[in-house]
Amino acid sequence: MESRSHAGAVPSTLTRHQLLDEQGVVAEDPLLSPYAADITVEELQHLYRSMTLARRVDEEGTSLQRQGQLVLWVPLRGQEAAQVGSVWPTHPSDRIYPSYREHAVAFERGVPPAELMRYFRGLSAGGWDPEQYNLNPYTVVLGSQTLHAVGYAMGASLDRKAAEDSGSPLDGDPEAVIAYFGDGASTEGEVHEAMVFAASYDAPVLFFIQNNQWAISVPFATQSRVPLATRAAGYGFEGLRVDGNDILGVVAATRYALEKLRRGEGPVLIEAETYRMGAHTTADDPTKYREREEEDQWGHLDPIERLRVHLRTVHCVDQAFFDTVAAENDAVARQMRADVLAMSPPEFVDRFDGVYAEPHSLVAAERAEYLDYQAGFVAQDDSQDSDSEGVGA
Amino acid sequence: MESRSHAGAVPSTLTRHQLLDEQGVVAEDPLLSPYAADITVEELQHLYRSMTLARRVDEEGTSLQRQGQLVLWVPLRGQEAAQVGSVWPTHPSDRIYPSYREHAVAFERGVPPAELMRYFRGLSAGGWDPEQYNLNPYTVVLGSQTLHAVGYAMGASLDRKAAEDSGSPLDGDPEAVIAYFGDGASTEGEVHEAMVFAASYDAPVLFFIQNNQWAISVPFATQSRVPLATRAAGYGFEGLRVDGNDILGVVAATRYALEKLRRGEGPVLIEAETYRMGAHTTADDPTKYREREEEDQWGHLDPIERLRVHLRTVHCVDQAFFDTVAAENDAVARQMRADVLAMSPPEFVDRFDGVYAEPHSLVAAERAEYLDYQAGFVAQDDSQDSDSEGVGA
Amino acid sequence: MSKLTVAKAITAGLARAMEENPKVMLLGEDIGSLGGVYRVTEGLKARFGAHRVLDTPLGEAGIVGTAVGLAVRGYRPVCEIQFDGFTFPAFNQITTQVAKLRARTEGRLSVPMTIRIPYGGVIGSVEHHSESPEALFAHTAGLRILTPSNAQDAYWMEQQAIACDDPVIIFEPKRRYWLKGEVDEENSPGDPFAAAVIHEGTDATVVAWGPMVPVALAAAKAAEEDGRSVEVIDLRSLSPIDFDTVTASVRRTGRLVIAHEAPTFGGLGGEIAARVTERAFYSLEAPVLRVGAYHLPYPPAAVEDHYIPDLDRVLEALDRSFAY
Amino acid sequence: MSKLTVAKAITAGLARAMEENPKVMLLGEDIGSLGGVYRVTEGLKARFGAHRVLDTPLGEAGIVGTAVGLAVRGYRPVCEIQFDGFTFPAFNQITTQVAKLRARTEGRLSVPMTIRIPYGGVIGSVEHHSESPEALFAHTAGLRILTPSNAQDAYWMEQQAIACDDPVIIFEPKRRYWLKGEVDEENSPGDPFAAAVIHEGTDATVVAWGPMVPVALAAAKAAEEDGRSVEVIDLRSLSPIDFDTVTASVRRTGRLVIAHEAPTFGGLGGEIAARVTERAFYSLEAPVLRVGAYHLPYPPAAVEDHYIPDLDRVLEALDRSFAY
Ligand SMILES: Cc1ncc(C[n+]2csc(CCOP(=O)(O)OP(=O)(O)O)c2C)c(N)n1
Ligand SMILES: Cc1ncc(C[n+]2csc(CCOP(=O)(O)OP(=O)(O)O)c2C)c(N)n1
């Protein structure tokens, strides 16, 4: 039962927005152009730096994993514009809910690459401090974080309203929340409930879909007959379809959406059409399910290359800039590698402290048992020099 | 956090189809009129009979429940056109997946009213034979049946294809499946997955939503900013919004959809806008959450009255017909009541046979224990004349 | 002190928690204008406003999942699941998110939320309205589970659950919603996670919780007439379980019967039996016996009394225990 | 006879079932072109066609829920859930629909479907890829649960599950996917719902299943060196459980240790301990002891070996048992 051509399909009529075309030339888009008009060349250089840094760290991640230094790595290659372009316009006070591939988002929020690697080295299920970076930990159960994002956004609205009602309105822009997820995750039931709740409560949440065409081996055509941005109208909110390899388009669409959210107009959905240029994870082998031609085709649409050409040709940025950035990125990657290799494993006993906030009789008892048991081994080792030292290490 | 006016809402542009207007006059609808053109007056009389029978049995259900003869009753008053109009155009070979309020659907499929009452008398969780009527049992967990309907429809397609491939194509129209659910259920995650799967596999399933404006006390505005039919486009299939109190419109929309399904063009969604004129169930008190004015307003849109006026004024059907139908319905209701009162409770021990199709050591052991235990009571009763006879009865 | 039904004690407990902490808010289907299908939240929307009592769209994952976000944001959300049998659409959120977010973040994020689930049978209803799924949640670390059996506990446990920085599920014994009892609004009964010996005895112990507690008490009284002194423990907390109290009792009485509405197979009775047997092995005069429902889906109302253990089945188990 | 890994034995079992019955079909995420993330379904789409091996959209409720419809329609759907931790979005369908449809219709509709769930830990992965949620399904009547520990059972259980007219969940021990063993394609090992004594002994019994079976066997061998004769039972079926075989063994040995990967609290070990204690009370020299994971979410890979019971923890439990 393949699911490609659908006789009864109702085609989508959504515009696909684009500002920076495949040749690095800026095109006009009635809706989005105003939202990218004021971007300076310095800002473009920042975006370039962020995108290339993410790619460089990504490569280092794959290499570390190949060398057995990470339990897994999730490559983001190809999605740098979608990620950097959507998070760059946010305020630090905006809460971000990533899925599990948004490394560029994390770096842009200030998470040091090595800190993120704690997750992939199997040392932590979280990694960074969510409060410090206003960035939720990665969520692996597809789509589950979308509901958390909506709830958090509802809370932000409630806070603002409470402050207004109490006569001391909050300063600054209203907060916005971004929920990232993929084309694959979009078909999970919880994502639907997230959209329903967000629409019902006008939650200031941006549903940001990176449609990278694949959900492991499942092609987008299996997931949907139409672009995912089409779905938003079914909930009565706006959906934008944007070239996700176009950093300007993504920035502009995100700014447009964030403004709307901050005005209290409720959720917006952005579908950024991009491509996962690498494997799903280091455990994956994409040659099993997709053609080299497709990869090559998307290779020509590389978001970084496009911005590079734009910087060079339109803004006359010289080679020195690109070389410096590459060297800086190399340095960051080297430092990250060193930091990762120097990380010491966590103590298992600390797990007993992380699960409950308040005292818990069973956990306390099991903690004591565990320590007793470990002590038994140490005692045994001391006396018998047995070979069970490595137990559980 | 009320959820009524949404600054950022994108309004739906869907047409609301109607054939039989509030005055019982037939209007022209470019899409649907052809699908109602050939309905004869005899057929209209049949539809009237079915609608009024359902209403009469509904009243008897409430009365039986009030008298303690049912554990619960779920009134359908107001939804007769939506139910009869959507099931009447089906073939017996089409599989129907109701929710829990589709009594008119069940009767139209041939389920004797008393057989349906077994469910509401607390004698059975199923009631009728699903294979005999090609009608799934009621499903109470909101929306869960929509996935079953999609799977069943996928199976129907597979069967047809297998027959074609083997050189002996099946006779007759391709089968269609209807999944009924409510405005409230539409927001459950499983319904989303049902639509995704149906679209992906071109499943010949009609998602038939009776939007009766309320989900117990939750008004439709909390569920959605836009008509639910709008959602279909987000999955790339067609959604029709129809006046659900207009029997002709519902019949025509359903015929249109069934034709499309049978052509292999995949799912269609119909939202029939109607009103639950009674309580959610006999355990409910709608005065707690809705206004009398609203009820009155919808009272004027009564689907049965509309058809009656149409039959009288356009087709000159005389009073004798209506009187006969009323008398026949009374007789059916009386018979149903008598049959219900005569029903004997099931034997608990039979429950042990219904759960697994094949032998099961634990169930066998517990069955034996149960019988032993019961036997112990009988023995005790015989010898001691104790008062524990009623245990568990 | 006032005399309240369990339902009204919950209402009062919720109201007090909302009064004392503006961050407490309620989410659920039909909990606002209608006051809940059991009227447990009656009046709260009128009193605290629609921004604190949310009549949500229908979606249990939505209710629980948005509550996670609200909790992380600093609210104290209290979710109502309308009936036990409708918890499962939220099962993923509860099991993989609510329970695990704190551990995932190594304690950096707490999820102080409460999930209220009316549970249990013998209410003469239709499928999915009478189940006792507590064991399906107790197995998952990160959750806490309380179940009151009386008005006083009902009043306090709601507040204690809401005040707790961990997620707490409260299984509310719906067939006891109309059971009246004294509520002492001044003095909290103390640690909600401690079991209570509610009837002292010396010959055997019966452990029960929620709706089965009155049945256990009746069994103790009936046994007394036969000259047996039966101790009754109301477990109160199902995760964690206060094994110290149960073990201490069994060490004294030498016999234990556990009664619950959930099916015996895979129910929490097994956990209790196993752990108490381990801890009181040399004190046991008889194996721990369990009285629960059969390994069958909850049956239609007409025969539910055969399915859910009643006084006689508890007494019969006590007899079997004494026969060892 | 051929020597196969557990994974390839499953592939072969599925292939044979598909060959013998054209109604058998597979549904799951990535099971077609990719052959599944563990390549367990490799080659089946090419061999049997895209209409019998469905690469579905992502939605576990969708996979299981559509399978219910397919099963009622006359198909024998086999669903794959990609990892244990992703079962929960389908929990509602499994618990309220798959399990109950037959009872709901008083036996008129059967739901002959199979749900394959690779489960268990110690594979060095990230969150949600290493869990053992079997107890969450065993409690629900209407389901059956199998778990093979070796290639022979893997080959046959898939076929037996598919042939069974009841819904069957197969928990596949993913860390044993590469374990090789003889597969006898001629002679089925018989009743899949019967436990197997896989190592005879006289001093104590160890019950294990799935991935823990090799650990239990290793413990028996290690104990032998200390002069203890330990019987090992591979439970094979977790619902129903073959209590007769376990009880008979314990009546002989007088001691029982149960080892599973799932957290001890609320795990199936409790059920087994309770029931065996009841049935073999006078034979027990020591309380039944359980060895399981701690009441914590599955920890990061770096420390998972501390969490999941290993050989030493089973031996330590045996020592404690012998010390009574
Ligand atoms: C509920 C659930 N089911 C299955 C998985 C296994 N899984 C991990 S990633 C993935 C594909 C997700 O695709 P998509 O949402 O498009 O994101 P991408 O990986 O392309 O970034 C799958 C099936 C999961 N993590 N959660
Ligand atoms: C999953 C689930 N959650 C909650 C309920 C309780 N419940 C029963 S009917 C109902 C309202 C459903 O409204 P709708 O879908 O509009 O159908 P209607 O009753 O109006 O026909 C609710 C909340 C349920 N049956 N299932």
Ligand SMILES: [Mg+2]
């Ligand atoms: Mg993707």
Ligand SMILES: [Mg+2]
């Ligand atoms: Mg409704």
